[in-house]
Amino acid sequence: MMKNLNKKINVSGQAVLEESDVKPILETLKDKLISKNVAEEVAQKIVNTVESNMVGKKLTSFTRVTTAVTKAVESALTQILSPGRNINILQEVEASRREGEPYSIVFIGCNGVGKSTNLAKVAFWLMQHGMKVMIAACDTFRSGAVEQLRTHTQRLGVELFERGYEKDPAAVAKEALKKAKESRCDVLLIDTAGRMQDNEPLMRALSKLINMNNPNLTLFVGEALVGNEAVDQLTKFNNRLIELSSQDQPHKIDGIVLTKFDTIDNKVGAALSMVYISGAPVIFVGCGQQYSDLRRLNVKQIVSVLLS
Amino acid sequence: MVLAELGNKITGALRSMANNTFVDEAVLDNCLKDIATALLQADINIKLVKQLRDNVKRAVQIEDMASGLNKRKVIEKAVFSELCSMLDPDTEPYELKKGRSNVVMFVGLQGNGKTTTCTKYAYANKRKGYRPAMICADTFRAGAFDQLKQNCTKAGIPFYGSYTETDPAAIAAAGVQRFREERYDLIIVDTSGRHKQEDALFEEMREIEEAVKPDCIVFVIDGSVGQAAYDQALAFKQTVPVGAVIVTKLDGHAKGGGALSAVAATDSPIIYIGTGEHIDEFEQFHTKSFVSRLLGLGDWTGFMDK
Ligand SMILES: Nc1nc2c(ncn2[C@@H]2O[C@H](COP(=O)(O)OP(=O)(O)OP(=O)(O)O)[C@@H](O)[C@H]2O)c(=O)[nH]1
Ligand SMILES: Nc1nc2c(ncn2[C@@H]2O[C@H](COP(=O)(O)OP(=O)(O)OP(=O)(O)O)[C@@H](O)[C@H]2O)c(=O)[nH]1
Ligand SMILES: [Mg+2]
Ligand SMILES: [Mg+2]
Numbered sequence: 001m002m003k004n005l006n007k008k009i010n011v012s013g014q015a016v017l018e019e020s021d022v023k024p025i026l027e028t029l030k031d032k033l034i035s036k037n038v039a040e041e042v043a044q045k046i047v048n049t050v051e052s053n054m055v056g057k058k059l060t061s062f063t064r065v066t067t068a069v070t071k072a073v074e075s076a077l078t079q080i081l082s083p084g085r086n087i088n089i090l091q092e093v094e095a096s097r098r099e100g101e102p103y104s105i106v107f108i109g110c111n112g113v114g115k116s117t118n119l120a121k122v123a124f125w126l127m128q129h130g131m132k133v134m135i136a137a138c139d140t141f142r143s144g145a146v147e148q149l150r151t152h153t154q155r156l157g158v159e160l161f162e163r164g165y166e167k168d169p170a171a172v173a174k175e176a177l178k179k180a181k182e183s184r185c186d187v188l189l190i191d192t193a194g195r196m197q198d199n200e201p202l203m204r205a206l207s208k209l210i211n212m213n214n215p216n217l218t219l220f221v222g223e224a225l226v227g228n229e230a231v232d233q234l235t236k237f238n239n240r241l242i243e244l245s246s247q248d249q250p251h252k253i254d255g256i257v258l259t260k261f262d263t264i265d266n267k268v269g270a271a272l273s274m275v276y277i278s279g280a281p282v283i284f285v286g287c288g289q290q291y292s293d294l295r296r297l298n299v300k301q302i303v304s305v306l307l308s
Numbered sequence: 309m310v311l312a313e314l315g316n317k318i319t320g321a322l323r324s325m326a327n328n329t330f331v332d333e334a335v336l337d338n339c340l341k342d343i344a345t346a347l348l349q350a351d352i353n354i355k356l357v358k359q360l361r362d363n364v365k366r367a368v369q370i371e372d373m374a375s376g377l378n379k380r381k382v383i384e385k386a387v388f389s390e391l392c393s394m395l396d397p398d399t400e401p402y403e404l405k406k407g408r409s410n411v412v413m414f415v416g417l418q419g420n421g422k423t424t425t426c427t428k429y430a431y432a433n434k435r436k437g438y439r440p441a442m443i444c445a446d447t448f449r450a451g452a453f454d455q456l457k458q459n460c461t462k463a464g465i466p467f468y469g470s471y472t473e474t475d476p477a478a479i480a481a482a483g484v485q486r487f488r489e490e491r492y493d494l495i496i497v498d499t500s501g502r503h504k505q506e507d508a509l510f511e512e513m514r515e516i517e518e519a520v521k522p523d524c525i526v527f528v529i530d531g532s533v534g535q536a537a538y539d540q541a542l543a544f545k546q547t548v549p550v551g552a553v554i555v556t557k558l559d560g561h562a563k564g565g566g567a568l569s570a571v572a573a574t575d576s577p578i579i580y581i582g583t584g585e586h587i588d589e590f591e592q593f594h595t596k597s598f599v600s601r602l603l604g605l606g607d608w609t610g611f612m613d614k
Contacts, residue, residue, distance in 0.1 A: 035354045037535035040345060111557060111585065112419030112530065117450075142585070143462075144455025151450035196560040225417070227351035227534020229562045260418060263503040264536045289418070289448070 015059055017068075022054045025069045029307075036306050038269030039228040042276045050076055074303055080272060081299045083281030087255055090129055092216065093186055102134070102180040104188045104213065106173075107257070108206060109221035110233055111194030114259035114286055116145065118221060119189050120152040122257075122284065124291035126187050127156065134185040136176035137162035138169040138209065139193035149191060156291070159183065169193065170209040177213060190215065197236035207244035210251050219283065220253040222274050223260045230273040238278055253278050258297070259286035268305050271297065314563055317346035318391075322384050331379045340364060343387060350565030352394075353538040356572060360390045395568060396595050397575040401552045402524035404438065409488045411495045411520055413480075415513055415548065416528035417540055418501030421556035423452070425528050425582055426498045427459040428590040429554075432580070433494050434465065440494040443483035444469035445476040445516055448500040456498055463587055466492070476500065476512060477519040484520045497522065504543035517548045524551045527574055529567045531558045531581075537566035541573035550574045556582035559589065 015021075026047045033043040050072045059068055089105075096103040105122070107115045116139070123133045135153050137160060139145035146162050153160040161176040173190050180188040192209065195202035210218065220237055222230060234253070242250045256274050264270075271282060282297040321342035328335045340361050347357045367386035368379065404410045412429070414422045423446070430440035442460055444467065446452035453469040460467040468483035480497050487495045497520055502509035517525065527550045529537060544550055553574060555567040558581050571578055578593045 031354065034348055035535060039534075040349045110532070110560070112421060114419060120450075142455070143458035144451040144453075146451075147454035148449070148451030155450075196557070198561055199559075223419070225530070225533045225536050227532065227537075227562075227566050228349050229351075229532035229534075229560070232561045233532075260503075262505055263417065263540070265505070265539065267534070267536045270534065 017054050017057050017059060017065065019051070019055050021065050022051055022069055025066050026051055026073075029070065029073050033269060033272075033306060035267075036269040037224075037227060037264070037267040038306070039231045039273040041228070041231055042273045043269075046073070046076055046080070046276070070307065074307060077272065077303045077306060078299060080276050081282075081297070081302060084279065085281070087217070087281065087283060089126075089217070089283070090131075093126070093131060096216065097186050100181075102177065102185045102188045103217075104177060104180075104190060104215040105217040105219060106190040106192060106210065106213075106215040107219050107221055108192050108237065108253075109194060110196060113194065113221050113223040113226075114257075115139075115194065115221045116148055116152070116191050117289065118257050118259055118284065118286045118294070119191050120149075120156065121286060121291050121294040123152070123156055123158055123187075123189055125294055127158070131186040132184065133187045133189060134159045134161060134176070134180045134183060136173055136180075136188055136190045138173050138176070138190050140165050140167045140169050140172060141193045145191070145193065159185070161188075169205065170212045173209050173213045197233050197240070203236075203240045204244060207241055210241065211244075211246045214247075215251070218251050218254050219257050220255070220274075220278070220280065221257045221259060222270065224258055224264045224268065224270045225260055226270050226273075228273075230270050231277050234274055234277040234280075253280045255280050255283035257284045257286060258282050261285045261287040261295075262293070266305050266308065268302050271302055272306065314346055314350045314565070318343050318387065321346065322380075322387065325383070326380055331383070336365070336368060336383065339383070347565065350563035351532075351534045351537070351569070352565040353535060353569035353572070356394060356538070356569060360387075360394070363390050394572050395578075397571060397577055399551075399575060399577060401577050401579045404433065404494060406438075406493065409484075409491070409493055409495055410438075410524070411484055411497065411522045412524045412526060413497040413499065413517065413520060413522035413548075414526050414528055415499055415544060415550070416501065417503055417530070417533070420501065420528050420530040420533075421554075421582055422501065422528045423455055423459065423498050424585065425526075425554055425556055425580075425590075426456070426496050427463055427465070428582065428587055429526075429580065430460075430465050430494065430496050431463045431587050432590055432592075434463075438494040439492050440496060441466045441468070441487040441490075441492040442496045442498060443467070443480055443487070445480040445483070445497050446500040447474050447476045447479065452498075452500070459587075477515040480516050481519040504540055510543070510547045513544075514547055525549060526552045526554055526579070527570065527576065528554050528556060529570045530562075531555045531564040531567050532560065532562035533566040533570075535566070538569040538573045541570035545574040545576075550576050552576050552579045554578065554580045554582065555593075559583040 325339040444456040
């Protein structure tokens, strides 16, 4: 088999690609993706798609099979990571402002992924763009969650809306929205408690908060460290939001905040897994613990690291 | 639980091989491929998976004379002994000693569950008759001291920390000294989250370690961490003498393989696993009995007790 492969790779000209030409190369590429922390299932699916696209194709002269296959994978990755719908938060906030309504963003996700910290970074970013921001402390469960946000709001000089612990987070969000409108805030950032995607009562509580308050934007916060679990997290958060929705147009995940990007070296695969599974674009990348550590996703760079 | 799921997949792969009358190279490759896929889906580090595959193949080749049933046994044994050596670092965890102040320091990546786990650990040992006390040596994270304070208050555990002191090593040293004087026999030091890419954070960890000279350093890792787990864990181990691992958030769906890679990297046993946000959602983990069940291919449940 190896001999056969070597021969084919070096062959240029009009050879029609067969499964046996493409498969070994794709296996290697799949391993590469997994080593970069792409979920196994996602890596396999991408490779399968490329395989079915390639088999039967004629290669133009002087193209090596490896080159052609790698190119095909590269363009598949780029396509997955490039947002189908673009969300321009600043423009949307402006539009809301003209209508006299605060624009609301809710941050959701599993425990400890960086929701509260990156919410504070987004507040900082919005303020740099001249927006008046309010933060709602709707994690009424985890010890220190309210004080954590109070510290951030004091440092940033923005208003905090909180009702302490053990309150219904959906009700706190509702009050906060009212207050944000009264205070003529442009944006209300709603922090929520971390939860596991399988925790039914907590998923219901989250759905209630969203149904009751109709946020303009629902951001899923996921950490770049997460492995295969990314698939299950995104699938279940999205599905539960849709299934539990009381509306004709259910809210689902609008976008992703990819955090802790500074902790993973070249293992950038979680970005791919998350976007592949949810179809939602990465809107922000958190890359540190300072307010200014918030970036845009660089698709080109990610693709090149994935294949390097 | 999830390790069991992985176990089932591996057992399944071995069983499907048993359905073949002849175990030739292709059959072996297929079986190893299935096992590798299961391990990768569980976030086991890809390098470790490759190693396992090679080692099994080598073991089988050595025993090449054997055939049929024997060959299958050889493969089975090789697979499981590889898994076991990954899980069982062959070092015993630090045993708390009654009648003296045991100092245990918690370290780990950001948000992996250190502060929560400190409280669970304190509470579990309080129930075993120890007198625990906790120190917040996290001066970085917003609300860190409040979090620890509220946790301790709920659990009825004394705490020490500061809103104004900015040097975590100084706080840790002062706290340990005070609780030693007050004769607490389990002094727990919570530290900030950190990662290997930021030298200053690792240097800070070293300073705290030097200041309190802990009897045991516990590395806390989130069960959902993927391929980056191994490198991070290794870097922690190379900076401070990690002696035990606690894997958190296993109440989700995560298979915890990243965390198992961390065991391989730190050469330290898993002592507990976290299975929820509440203080009692914490289970003791017995590597040995887990491994022996793994070897016995038997019952996969019940290798933990509460
Ligand atoms: N290195 C790094 N650390 C981060 C980043 N974002 C957040 N963190 C850290 O991750 C830890 C957890 O962050 P939080 O914002 O409290 O996470 P959370 O999702 O709100 O946590 P819960 O509310 O408990 O579910 C903190 O120590 C943060 O400083 C990031 O981009 N890079
Ligand atoms: N579901 C679940 N959540 C957990 C578990 N252990 C911790 N958590 C949650 O994970 C989040 C982060 O926990 P912390 O204890 O603040 O983590 P940390 O490592 O101290 O974070 P930093 O100090 O910012 O590095 C919180 O929301 C905890 O409630 C667990 O076993 N299961
Ligand atoms: Mg939070
Ligand atoms: Mg902490």
